[in-house]
Amino acid sequence: MPKLKIDNRETQAPEGATVLEAARSLGIEIPTLCHVSGAPHFTGCMVCLVSEASSGRLLPACTAPATEGCVIETATPAVREARRAALGLLLSDHLGDCEGPCARVCPSGINIPLMIRRIGAGALAEAGRVAAASELPRCCDPERGCAAPCERVCRRNQIDQAVSIRLLCRFAVGRLPEGHEPPNKADVRGARRFNSVIGRLREEEKRLMMEGVDPAPRVTPSAGEAAGFAADEAAREAGRCMRCDCRKPETCLLRRYAGEYGVKQNRYKPRERRVFERDTSHPDLVFEPGKCIGCGICVHTARAHGEPLGLSFTGRGMRTRIGVPFGEPLSKGLTVSARAVVEACPTGAFAWRGGEDEQ
């Protein structure tokens, strides 16, 4: 049983334990992205770097063995700097919006895409609760009013015309159950969280983004603007939303650590950003390569579940991709392990079609 010191605290680790395990037994947190307990070490993401005090060498904690007498530091400036760099580099090759563009600018802090999805699904009271989660939406408050930045930035503008967010919002608030008073939170927008942003779409990306989205033009309320949408109209308009937000914004570890380490998405700007891709060839899940960090967890998971085809890495270096062998659809690659893969993928790359909000 090797004895070692982590952040000045002595500990004894079981034979064959890693630095990460030893640290966790002391309650010391070390971020990990590509590590899965019990699986063979992959050692790819390098966000788990710690420093070995004597040599100053950085070691991946998830893999480095806890050896007798070694002295490890997990929170020195150099360690934090290295982790921040690793996260920054990962994000420089990352394509996704954590939150929808609309939600990012909403002064009432509404999770607009979620509200719209609730309307689309006919869960109207729920939609109302989303709309009024923090306060009475400004756009529904005649005293305050709102210039509707959401509609200005709505990505659907790049296709034809913005989604009628204000009308949908009003529609949702109007469906709040009797007696539901919106809270009056002081800090409406909450703590600012890390947000990955795609920015403008390229021509070739638009078609893909519009897949499964209603291409019809903006719905105008038949009873007039002031009366707002009828239920069927609201549902149709909701179908125009492109669902810009990520399907795993709450469970994504990349987002969480990026926030914790104060990483800027643009710290390492690529010369050209990668192109949006989305694979919907599985009935239950969606795969977005732009959000993949190449950790290999899905490959391992599918294999561990005995998938006959499974997933594999293809290519090398920056061109490494995850895919089903021979270009077969995901439905053939993940016949029994879809759930496990979605749950294991540390980012929003593999996600349920309906996203987290439906789990």
Place this chain on the structure above:
Amino acid sequence: MRTTADTACCRPWTARGDTVPPSPPARAAAGGDKPATSQTVRAAVDEIVRDTGRSPDALISILQAIQTRYNYLPEEALRRIPEIADITAADIAGVSTFYNQFRHRPAGRHFVRVCVGTACHVRGADRVIDAVRRRLQIPEGEDTDRDGLFTVTAVACLGCCTLAPAVQIDDVTYGHLAPTKVEGMLRDFLEQQRRRDAGGPPPAAPALPEGEIRVGQGSCCVAGGSREVWHGLEAAVRETGAAVRIRTVGCVGMCHQTPLVEVVDRAGRSTLYAKVSAGETRRIVARHFRPAGPARSVRAMLRAGLERCYTDEEWEPVERYAIDVRDPPVSAFLGRQRYVAAEHRGEIEPLDLEDCLARGGFGGLRGALAGGDPAAVIETVRRSGLRGRGGAGFPAGEKWGRVRAQPGTEKYVVMNGDEGDPGAFMDRMLLESYPYRVLEGIAVAAFAVGAHEGVLYIRAEYPLAVQRVRAAIARAEARGLLGPDILGSGFGLRLRVMEGAGAFVCGEETALLASIEGRRGMPRFRPPYPAERGLHGRPTLINNVETYACVPWILREGPAAFAALGTAASKGTKVFSLTGKVRRGGLIEVPMGITIREIVEEIGGGVAEGRRFKAVQIGGPSGGCIPAEQGDLPIDYEALTHAGAIMGSGGLVVLDDTDCMVDVARYFLQFTQAQSCGKCTFCRIGTKRMLEILERLCAGEGRAGDVEELEHLGQITRVGSLCALGGTAPNPVLSTIRNFRDEYEAHIAGRCPARRCKQLIRYVVTDKCIGCTRCAQQCPVNAIPLRPYRRHEIDASLCSRCDTCRPGCPAEAIEIVDARPAPDEGREKGEG
């Protein structure tokens, strides 16, 4: 005298073809003419798997066999594999897309491999590949011409750097290319093709030898065009009727002088001819071997004939005909050298086992086995001070001891012959020229560590080395020098060769092991080191080719003799491939401790007339640039590391004042970035971000702060990468920043001081122009209007900076200037 294997290496131009049967056109015909039905494809795969076995280890060999057969990997064939072997579809998809060698699309009938290795790069390979693609009208993003005749690919080092820039079309190598020569090259190739298809009778074998002619058969010589030389010699020998033995020898290390022919006459006198052409062979033979029926006058006449050819118009400058090794420059080239790994250089026939034994070959192994004490062998190696020649310089004896100390009886030895440095080819030379020596070293090591099985991993692009080593293993086994019971000692060792599949990262030892196990060549964290957990989880000794090649010498001459060479911490000799802007390039073996300047100036003869020696790049993509001012630095592991370079595997590229250091850094980083396995964040993305900055700099889009950002990224990538590929990838960048920061600053300001970066330069015709129209006729993009007898002008908006016109101008009227003109110059240009 002509055994089968000899035949292969005696026909220089086809040497490569012989090793990759059938040659690509035949393959294309086999697979292409009658479309393979799915049934025949499946049957073919079944047959292949019967040969290779169905274990996961066999995957790479299976894919190689499929590709040899079809020229690419048909999906049909890939889908068959999991049905009949213990290999998953996921592994096939992963492995077949990891290695460069594998193609998933059909290719053209012929492969044009344009070398973009270091030596070729600094001699303008980028211009050559552009010219080839332009001539074949290959659209952007594709690699094959419309007629499906040629597939053009860029390869890293064909191993004949002294002929740089070099291009290989199927099995024919062309050297010293330039954009202007591309047309001729393609025409010549097709012409050759026609002649080869016509065929010819094999020459008859002569009787008993009364003299010997040795023809260099290293890849450089082969590429140097010794096919005609070979046939010429044979024809000439037949004419004289003299019983002269023509032998092939390995690389002599004078690759800049190829083809090389050495004649040993009846009296045993030896004469070396360099840069021999086919036309000269008859005279050479006649000079040494009198025709039957003595006639002094005839001889005198022939001699006179030989003398005459010095002035013959066909002869190019005298340098083409350096006869005697004792001529000052040549002896300087060979004189400072010390042969250990390359002992008996140019004297022995690579596969002649008798010759090898007669010279004491396998004596070390014999002694070790007779002594029966592995620990003593390890002690000997330890005392010699031998350190690993693969790059990191880990003490060999120490490593052997660790493997020996591991429990268990199942251990392996592995030879690392992946040699991926794009400017180095010493391991190829050792394997091609001294296969028995390497095998002996491996056998000694296996005995010392207690291994009974071994794998020799050899780079995919070295078919000749693979073929020779395979033949050498077979012959050594037949003589009981390898196999189940070596020399009756009871010690057994089974060796096999594995061909790499084109991935630089597989030189890294843990990736190499993954590759041998049939997986994607992705490194893993160490510890555990291979010495503890290597191949199939067993203790494994991995050493470099050259490391093994030093062992027989050490055992024979004693550790003290080896340790007597070199510096305090770096013992023995080191083989380098000396290339770049040096007059005499080639392979050299020098004692450690020799200075860089001695190598460049005394051995290499310095840079060309009128040029200034600027720096050497040592250690390839993991190494760095050492400026000329630090030329007194000795060749020593620690000294080089301290200077920001590394010993590396032995690439040594000399740079002169026409070389742009930012471009050199960009070149190497582009190489490593493309070779990153993609596993760890810093190497995969960090090198990419660095490369983007360098590309911007070379394109004149540099910004303030770029250099600092490069330093930041370089530093973090160095310390944060999983393996040494990423860990050392920033070295070329950081070392050039350290020593040539002003060049970086100049690029930010939009100037390339060496006038090398295309977007930062402009071609202009000065008033020296005599109006000969040559440039106008040669310009491939018609940027120069034809204006007979008047001063020509280059349209900068059309000019592609291909450098075709400049060297062709007889009046030296074409100059390269900064693209970003000084303000007043700009006005002038606006008017013109």
